[in-house]
Amino acid sequence: MWKFANKIRLSSPQMILSKKKSATSLTTNQRSFTTIEGHRPTILHKRSVDILHDPWFNKGTAFSMTERDRLDLRGLLPPNVMTYEQQIERFMADLTRLEVHARDGPSDTNALAKWRILNRLHDRNETMYYKVLIANIEEYAPIVYTPTVGLVCQNYCGLYRRPRGMYFSAADRGEMMSMVYNWPAEQVDMIVVTDGSRILGLGDLGVQGIGIAVGKLDIYVAAAGINPHRVLPVLIDVGTNNEKLLKDPLYLGLQEHRLDGEDYLEVIDEFMEAVFTRWPNVIVQFEDFQSKWAFKLLQRYRHNYRMFNDDVQGTAGVAIAGLLGAVRAQGRPMIDFPKQKIVVAGAGSAGIGVLNAARKTMARMLGNNKSAYESARSQFWVVDAKGLITEERDDIDPDAHPFARKTSEISRQGLREGASLAEVVRQVKPDVLLGLSAVGGLFSQEVLEALKCSTSTRPAIFAMSNPTKNAECTPEDAFSIVGDNIIFASGSPFKDVDLGNGRIGHCNQGNNMYLFPGIGLGTLLSGSQIISDGMVQAAAECLAAYMTEEEVVNGIIYPSVSRIRDITKEVAAAVMKESIEEDLAEGYRDMDARELKKLNQEEIKCFVKNNMWSPEYPTLVYKD
Ligand SMILES: NC(=O)C1=CN([C@@H]2O[C@H](COP(=O)(O)OP(=O)(O)OC[C@H]3O[C@@H](n4cnc5c(N)ncnc54)[C@H](O)[C@@H]3O)[C@@H](O)[C@H]2O)C=CC1
Ligand SMILES: CC(=O)C(=O)O
Numbered sequence: 043m044w045k046f047a048n049k050i051r052l053s054s055p056q057m058i059l060s061k062k063k064s065a066t067s068l069t070t071n072q073r074s075f076t077t078i079e080g081h082r083p084t085i086l087h088k089r090s091v092d093i094l095h096d097p098w099f100n101k102g103t104a105f106s107m108t109e110r111d112r113l114d115l116r117g118l119l120p121p122n123v124m125t126y127e128q129q130i131e132r133f134m135a136d137l138t139r140l141e142v143h144a145r146d147g148p149s150d151t152n153a154l155a156k157w158r159i160l161n162r163l164h165d166r167n168e169t170m171y172y173k174v175l176i177a178n179i180e181e182y183a184p185i186v187y188t189p190t191v192g193l194v195c196q197n198y199c200g201l202y203r204r205p206r207g208m209y210f211s212a213a214d215r216g217e218m219m220s221m222v223y224n225w226p227a228e229q230v231d232m233i234v235v236t237d238g239s240r241i242l243g244l245g246d247l248g249v250q251g252i253g254i255a256v257g258k259l260d261i262y263v264a265a266a267g268i269n270p271h272r273v274l275p276v277l278i279d280v281g282t283n284n285e286k287l288l289k290d291p292l293y294l295g296l297q298e299h300r301l302d303g304e305d306y307l308e309v310i311d312e313f314m315e316a317v318f319t320r321w322p323n324v325i326v327q328f329e330d331f332q333s334k335w336a337f338k339l340l341q342r343y344r345h346n347y348r349m350f351n352d353d354v355q356g357t358a359g360v361a362i363a364g365l366l367g368a369v370r371a372q373g374r375p376m377i378d379f380p381k382q383k384i385v386v387a388g389a390g391s392a393g394i395g396v397l398n399a400a401r402k403t404m405a406r407m408l409g410n411n412k413s414a415y416e417s418a419r420s421q422f423w424v425v426d427a428k429g430l431i432t433e434e435r436d437d438i439d440p441d442a443h444p445f446a447r448k449t450s451e452i453s454r455q456g457l458r459e460g461a462s463l464a465e466v467v468r469q470v471k472p473d474v475l476l477g478l479s480a481v482g483g484l485f486s487q488e489v490l491e492a493l494k495c496s497t498s499t500r501p502a503i504f505a506m507s508n509p510t511k512n513a514e515c516t517p518e519d520a521f522s523i524v525g526d527n528i529i530f531a532s533g534s535p536f537k538d539v540d541l542g543n544g545r546i547g548h549c550n551q552g553n554n555m556y557l558f559p560g561i562g563l564g565t566l567l568s569g570s571q572i573i574s575d576g577m578v579q580a581a582a583e584c585l586a587a588y589m590t591e592e593e594v595v596n597g598i599i600y601p602s603v604s605r606i607r608d609i610t611k612e613v614a615a616a617v618m619k620e621s622i623e624e625d626l627a628e629g630y631r632d633m634d635a636r637e638l639k640k641l642n643q644e645e646i647k648c649f650v651k652n653n654m655w656s657p658e659y660p661t662l663v664y665k666d
């Protein structure tokens with residue numbers, strides 16, 4: 043029997059299959075052994091990701107729940123268990139969709155093919171992957187990040203190959219504290235977590251949203267030099283309200299409607315407790331949670347955990363830097379910012395985040411008192427799906443309430459509750475038109491024509507929604523309709539516009555990628571246990587100050603992506619400095635809080651630079 047057992051230990055399901063096929067040539071004894079063997083388990087000497095990375099044993103999404111528990115795989119795979127047939131169907135569907143994907147892609151028709159090639163390299167050789175990414179960041183950030191990452195998430199169930207990251211689902215309640223130990227890394231510095239409820243401007247993509255967490259962490263490694271062995275993408279699967287995914291037999295997530303209320307909070311609470319128990323110094327970035335939860339979760343956790351919400355806080359910081367750049371581009375000092383009239387289209391997590399931060403920045407410039415705060419409010423007009431938001435609206439969202447225009451004000455301005463964006467722009471003649479609506483083409487010809495009457499010498503257009511097809515307008519339309527003199531920024535990259543006669547209309551990328559890596563790195567290296575408003579503000583001010591006078595006058599208000607590692611280092615140093623000044627810094631490794639306090643600005647920058655990971659092959663030695 044032991045002899046048999048030893049034989050079986052070396053057997054794989056594939057080997058058993060081949061023995062079965064040639065059963066006719068075996069003796070009766072051997073034949074009956076083969077039949078029994080077919081039902082016997084294959085004994086493994088591996089656990090967890092080592093199994094998933096071994097093509098001999100890997101079953102991918104077909105591991106049953108009991109196997110996942112037995113082999114420490116729970117959480118390492120999408121929650122939906124697939125049959126062999128479904129796996130093949132998914133694979134074949136993906137193969138045949140290849141051409142459609144290429145056509146459906148953004149301006150680069152090969153974008154998805156490039157993503158696949160890069161992804162395969164990522165699976166094979168991380169060092170080489172990040173070397174390629176860092177050296178060609180301008181070319182490949184649009185592939186691993188917006189816009190292509192949006193397409194990847196939309197098609198994730200077809201593209202899914204090797205799992206990357208962890209999945210915590212509503213079905214894992216009560217198990218997360220142990221599941222978290224299935225992740226192979228002893229130390230995790232950075233988690234990006236999403237519940238997939240609002241991926242870029244593409245809506246609820248459920249479990250497929252994990253792609254955005256992977257993409258953001260790629261930027262963390264490339265821009266901030268966070269060690270890739272210490273990052274963890276996480277998808278919390280609480281179901282989906284996307285009816286198409288609920289009906290799709292090949293969908294990899296839970297096929298039930300999203301949890302809500304206390305049930306939802308219980309899941310997120312349990313996840314937070316689990317990851318901070320295993321890795322007390324981890325930083326958690328919340329990403330692409332629908333607005334309904336984005337603010338609530340931020341308030342719930344920000345005072346007790348090292349976390350921030352990128353869409354609310356990172357976007358706000360990037361927008362503030364761009365808005366200040368736009369003031370400078372008009373040839374005015376930044377202190378004139380409180381005089382800017384700003385129309386914002388979109389009052390979700392991103393729009394409201396920007397509005398709150400812009401109002402605070404103005405108020406600080408005006409004296410930081412109650413009247414300054416009130417006066418700053420009157421510089422904003424907010425338009426959402428129902429038009430201009432005023433206090434006359436019945437079901438006004440509490441987060442948008444502070445920006446609802448008063449009836450007396452709007453009647454003076456010839457406006458009304460629900461006025462269209464074009465009407466608002468026509469009447470207000472704003473300095474800035476900023477879109478975070480997720481509605482592609484919202485800045486229509488009519489809206490852009492209306493902006494021609496802006497009272498600004500240099501109107502600014504921020505079409506910040508992602509991915510490319512959700513941008514509120516293209517730079518071509520903006521420059522050709524409003525004029526050559528405008529400032530233009532978009533969330534996803536566009537090419538500069540040729541204005542003729544050797545002149546260029548600069549297309550800036552206004553994306554939170556310029557801040558979140560530095561916020562994360564600065565927090566990590568300071569050892570701050572929370573991320574304060576001051577730290578985020580310091581990051582924004584650093585980005586604003588990064589651009590030279592000459593660049594800004596030429597309409598360049600954000601750095602090129604090729605400089606992202608340098609700007610991230612500066613942002614991280616600014617975040618660290620602020621955390622030291624606020625007495626939040628508890629130190630990192632050998633650098634304790636007292637030592638940190640002794641560092642001057644240059645020394646902080648040097649400390650940051652020295653702690654950024656770079657892709658180099660280490661010398662490897664074997665130790666039992
Ligand atoms: N560039 C960047 O760094 C960032 C860009 N974003 C983008 O911002 C967009 C919005 O994100 P969230 O605020 O989280 O989404 P959300 O879904 O919470 O909010 C969208 C808002 O747009 C409004 N809206 C819808 N149709 C409209 C219309 N026709 N006119 C005016 N407003 C309209 C909605 O009423 C809602 O207030 C997404 O496309 C996202 O990709 C988000 C974060 C960062
Ligand atoms: C850039 C980003 O975070 C978003 O579009 O949601």
Ligand SMILES: [Mg+2]
Nearest residue numbers: 242329330353
């Ligand atoms: Mg986001």
